[in-house]
Amino acid sequence: MSGQQPRLSRRGFLAASGVALLGAAVAGSAGNAAPGPDTVHLGDFWLFGRYDDGCTEPGFDELDLSPVQLPHCVTPLSWTGWDPASWQDRWIYRRHFTGSAGERHLARFDGVMTDAEVHLNGRLVVTHHGGYLPFEVELPGVVAGDNVLAVVVDGRWALDVPPNLPRSAGPSVIDFYQPAGIYRQATIGAVPRIRLTDVFARPADVLSPGRSLHLTCTFDAPVLGQVTASVRQAGRELAHGAAPVGGKTVEFDVGGLDAVRLWDVEDPALCDVVVTVRSGPRVLDQRVVRTGFRDARFTTEGFFLNGRRLKLFGLNRHQWYPFAGGALPDRVQRRDAEILRRELNCTMVRCSHYPQSSAFLDACDELGLLVWEEIPGWGHVGDDAWQRQNLADVAGMVVRDRNHPSIVVWGTRVNEANGTTAMYQRTGRLARQLDPSRSTSGALASPTGGRYAGGDVEVLAYNDYTARRGAPFQLRPPRPGVPYLVTETIGTLAGARAYRRTDAPATRQQQAELHAKAHDLAAADDRYCGLLAWCAFDYPSGWQRAVGGVKYAGVSDIFRIPKPAAAFYASQVDPGVRAVVEPGFAWDFTDRAAGAGPGATIWSNCDRLLLFLDDRPAGEARSRRGDFPHLRYPPFAADLVVPKGRRPQLRIDGYAGGRLVLSRRFSGDRGTDVLSCVPDDPELRADGADATRVVIAARDRFGTLRAGTAGVVTLELSGPGDLVGDTTLDFGATGGAAAVWLRPFTGRPGTLTLTARHRTLGSATATVRVTSDSTRS
Template sequence: MLFRSFTLPSRLLLAALVALISCTQPGTLSSPGSSPLPLTFNADWEFVRDVDTAVGPTFFARTDPSKPWETVGLPHTPRLEPVVTAGRQWQGTCFYRRFFRISPADTARRVAIRFEGAMHEADVYLNGRRLQRHQGGYLPFTVDLTPYLQVNADNCLLVKLNNQDNPTIPPGKPLKDLDFNYYGGLYRPVQLLIQDRLRITDAVESGRVAGGGILVHYENVSPQQATLHVQTEIRNDHHAARPAKLRTVLLNTAGQEVARAVTAAPLLTPGAATAVAQTFSLKSPQLWSPEQPTLYRLRVEVLDDKGRSVDQQEVATGVRTIRFAPEGFYLNGQKTRLRGTNRHQEYPYLGYALSDEMQYRDAWKIKEAGFNFVRCSHYPPSPAFLRACDELGILVMNSIPGWQFFGGEAFQRNSLQHVRDMVRRDRNHPSIVLWEAALNETDMSKSFMDQAHQAVHEELPFPTDVYTCGWLDYAYDVFIPARQHAKAPDYWHKYNKPKPILLCEYGDWEYYAQNAGFNQTAYAGLKESERTSRQLRGQGERALVQQALNFQEAHNDNFVGPAIGDANWLQFDYKRGYAPDIESSGIMDIYRLPKFAFYFYQSQYGPAPDALGFGKPMVYLASYAQASTAPRQVRVYSNCAEVELQLDGKTLARQRPDQDQYSSHLQHPSFTFTVPPFSGGTLRAVAYVNGKVAAEHLRRTPGPAHHLLLRIDKSGRDLTTGRQDAVFVYATVVDAQGTPVPEAATPIRFAVTSGDAELLGDNPVAAEAGIATTLLRAGRTPGTVQLTATAQGLPAATLSVRSVKP
């Protein structure tokens, strides 16, 4: 949901703009008047960690020589973590504080602070008074500051955070035993809300079952018509009763109004809240789907007794219907195979502290890989990631925090509250089709599962379009086991219960644990380390080919039996508490560089591009074209009907896809070619659709390292200033012809020579498979940033990067 809250008397428009600008100045907070957004409150924080944890008067004093306060922006991580963690990530207590002033005019309004993510136990203080404690690092909470503000004087907002092991806070399991890291800090954005006291509530803060905020639901959906139900909760915090009306407008992608209603609310007494229901009939709606993710904008305004708009929120909404059945998943009445992946949200160095743009880039890569579905393993993601899935057309399984841990009464109570808060925060996203109200791979009690399943349906009390899921075959609407939860070679082929089954993980553990069976015989000569799907990019062509074959074999096998779809483990390499190395079964590495398996999945989508241009004809040679003294097999991935392989311009073969045990159920099987011995040359794959060339991919035998090539990864979003946004910078070691040298492990040093930006992490960085990566973070001033990369024996490379305003 896109959350916006503001007042709109036209006479205050100029004041609002002035206030919005002045609020960005260090230490200053002015009334937003009719500001068009909640004020971002992410700059000019002060941070300290590893100090005395008892909060005393010095924490609220501007001059505090006893503590080394550092000025930081949000999102923020308490410590830049090494890519390979020799020890455990940082855990402990840290503090954030921000000084600001409030104007007398704002004392007549409601002033609150909203945290999107604070890991994972937070105590919030204002001017020495503790206002609230919140437990849980993945979901938002709001703190009302109004009664405690000092007018025309400094206010000090202090947040004390503790991310140490706590068995009552999900995920609960000690970090040293956990299969992911949860890092720390104010790692998601913070908003300052200055609102009229007659306002739309926030669903999580309101805490009402199936209430609070704006709740959107569609019925009777078809290409011809749809019925839109909107429920909005408004609250009166004035000292006297207030009448109000709701004006709701639905806008299409062109900004044209397609529906409108003005509805009177009951007279609201002081402190009272009420829900107002509105119904709209839509003609010829544009339906939301992965191929065409059309979004409408729903604008809801609160009007006072003079007809003035005093509060407003907007929701991005998509018209669609879903149905899960034992025989398949249906989107808008069409049977749709869920072709998905799992995603951990961490970055190297920064942990969880990702900007909204970085969240979008991750979603872009998932769509670019050919997936139409993602499981948010194993916790609720950033709202920005869900907005990106809405915009890009990615179906989502939203999940509560949990992995192999079932705590006591307090833990279970907190987990059930997480279920409700997750649904309340995310219920309006058209991308979400499943609610994983279960603790992953955890032996939950039946009572807990019943309550978790019931909680989702209580929060969304609709007869259609609401589905829970869990890894145990009990209580939930959809059964989501991992492939390895059953035994080879049948796995879940013979599952015959009248319940939809979706394989939520596959492709990693069954190979890592050597129980897959199929290609283990064919590759009997491989070492144990070569059989697994856990392959780093730097482990070479053979390892990457093996990983891709494992995923292909498992994905093909998942079509046997009743599974309605699958999600591989996983999109990006990640770190976990119980091991010092990187878990490397991602189809992209932790720096978001693709492995061969990425292109196998990309080949399963298309070749007709969707509305956003994804799914175009593609072809990829899974080889570095290195010299060979014996004939060798080369695998090619393509979504086209035919592929021709050429060696130095001479056609070796032109053929249709493979027909083997790894391809029997795939929409686009791979192509396998035999290449004769050669000492060096150029391989070219040419893909054809209807007899015409549709895509090409060239591989050239690399020569000696000659120079560096620099590039950044935008993935649909420019480097953005003032938001702690960072992009990956890749320095590739290439030969004289510009061919990457995959065996290069050259140390490369990066530098920013001009512009407002900084580099994060290790420097120099050793190249892996010929590529060294760093992170470039924008400052506050937009413009050109000049980068250089240097390596011993190679000429320096330069790159100009443009940073832009939000």
């Protein structure tokens, strides 16, 4: 099934929807995401359809509604050709649950695109504006027996909330589409009468022996009692502290933390802070938040992490996926962080251009991936109501995410929207009030725009598209007297209109060369704090240079499968961690590809590369250090001219420190190519909120992707789950590879088996085990 997330049969829904929800205990998240200790996830058993009169009333006829699971997108989508008209409407989600009278209940929605009304038993209890931040709602009037939670979702462009521009021509005036739906996690649960609503755990004096943790605790009602905090790392308590409380807030410090291990990109050491509030011997509430001790500074001499200079090396990320929009579960969101940190070796990611999934940020904390997070918006500032919502977004973003050690800068300006200094002074000031520990910034389209030193933000960030097609690649020099970070460059402005695996070899190679040159130039000057290129993954867009509704600017495609440009990023890692040899060419012999030729690029972190054709020596690749003098690991050039009619096997042996660390082979014979079908994860949970990607690709006999393969792949899934994706994939359009996602049903363990078939490559199978999960309803 493409687009709309797994639908349950009506019989299955009716059998399961009477389950009592408010008695299952679930551990809260490490951050500020859990409404309380007795919480259940509202992933399944929703009824969904278009808005209709009376659809929020308890007695509404639900016969025409369809059972769905969260996260959910309101419209079927493919991997390209999205139509915004298909989601620009009002929609209804209804959820029955069994409650108990006399208790306090809270629902939380992590993201609803774009506006939401929440009704309980026919009564409107809250309206929320904006699609990128969570909101909580107390549910008064929960009754014993059946209750109906009805959420009206408004996905229309005309809403006056960032980044929408209601009086513009339509959604194609901004550079990303926004499919509607309850597209992030939702929870509901019984909560204490007095509740800890927020804990801000701010490390202080991190680089001194007297480092401490400053805690700010907020309650939703006055408290008379005591708050205690235990700081733990690797399961061991390092220190604890306590303070009396006689109101709705309390601040205190926990000292004695000289032994804490600092959080770093190479050693992301995290701490749990267990905060408990008591009145006499009675525990009123408890919350666990996660943080990390690190010192991050943007200076005119570069960026410093824990006192050492670190050149920021990264990419921008959009949260959109094929088939589902943003509506894929936490495991999939986390996988993006793993790709960026472990496969592309980024030390920083920019969340463009809105706050992203908490699961993604949690993974950044765990992996050591620094984060720029920014408010929703793109290229425009709206009217007074729009600007008030913009301020609310600043507060919501900072309060939600200020415990994440990975986040080192708040983007408090609307991306590429200059000329509104007074508003940006307000947004910057608000962010610093809520979190004095981080710098503020905002990505400019003009290098001279905005007030910086002592003004609205503290780091000058520039989307540098100075270089244009046909001209040598260049970056503007840093502006004196202010920390300087390049937040975008290259895209599809400095080179081709699109970068696809189906494009000519020269186009694919050009993208890799531009990314390498950009980072080389940034590495040459310590005044650059670093460079975040555009971008990690292709994404759906109708703006400017989009081709068929997709912007092909990613170094990986929309399926998260690497293009040749990703090979540059993959090579920038110590060979002791992972040796890399990635040709910048396709070892193929067709009308469009004839091997490699003279001066072919190989991306590698090795010291030497020896070449072999059919296991006979064919010379040594030469370093391109002269072209990229400041890269840690420059590429190599290889002369691989093959006489017409030959299709030899290529072998590349990589040496580091005088020893062979990697040997790779590439087949020139398409007759031995195979179809592969490989899941990211071998096991999933049967909780209704799990999923994994399966990559289907044409590969040579040694496992290298064969981008020039055409033909249709058909897919068939068996087992207790659903296919998020198209059942036929056109390799000619996707460049020999694509992906789908598998999503198990709730409460049905078993085995998911995906079978892929191609006319000439044969068939391949992926198997994923689905296990029961008693901790989630």
